Amino acid sequence: MDLLQLFYEDHDDALQRLSELREDIKNGNRDGVLDFLKFLSHALDEHFRQEEEALFPPMIEVMGEGGPVKVMIQEHEDLRKNHKEVSAALAEGKAVSEVLDVLHSIDQVLSAHIQKENQILFPMAKQMFSSEQLQAISKKGMDMRE
Numbered sequence: 800m801d802l803l804q805l806f807y808e809d810h811d812d813a814l815q816r817l818s819e820l821r822e823d824i825k826n827g828n829r830d831g832v833l834d835f836l837k838f839l840s841h842a843l844d845e846h847f848r849q850e851e852e853a854l855f856p857p858m859i860e861v862m863g864e865g866g867p868v869k870v871m872i873q874e875h876e877d878l879r880k881n882h883k884e885v886s887a888a889l890a891e892g893k894a895v896s897e898v899l900d901v902l903h904s905i906d907q908v909l910s911a912h913i914q915k916e917n918q919i920l921f922p923m924a925k926q927m928f929s930s931e932q933l934q935a936i937s938k939k940g941m942d943m944r945e
């Protein structure tokens with residue numbers, strides 16, 4: 800499968816889970832929030848890493864260190880930090896109502912991040928690379944997914 804196509808599908812899944820998370824937050828549903836965090840943990844290990852190791856490096860080679868890729872990497876780091884923080888707080892026994900700020904931040908950052916990748920970054924990648932280059936990027940990324 801094409802790596803970018805897989806990313807678009809992962810993003811759709813993540814947006815669906817974010818809308819469920821909003822309901823869980825509203826209802827104080829701790830198990831639902833924990834489920835979402837488990838999903839995010841898996842995505843951080845898989846989807847985010849695939850972007851960072853297969854897609855972003857060749858984009859940086861073309862565009863340089865700064866620009867949109869740098870922003871994407873920073874947002875990945877922010878999400879990792881927020882995920883760690885909220886997971887630790889809940890593991891310590893805090894209630895969902897006590898971690899609302901971090902949860903809202905995850906919702907905001909991740910929603911906007913997905914939108915930027917879908918609408919700006921991935922179309923840029925499609926323009927920037929030949930189909931052979933895209934195939935090589937796809938292969939590298941797909942090989943990382945079990």
Ligand SMILES: [Fe+2]
Nearest residue numbers: 847850871916
């Ligand atoms: Fe990303």
Ligand SMILES: [Fe+2]
Nearest residue numbers: 806846850916
């Ligand atoms: Fe992504």
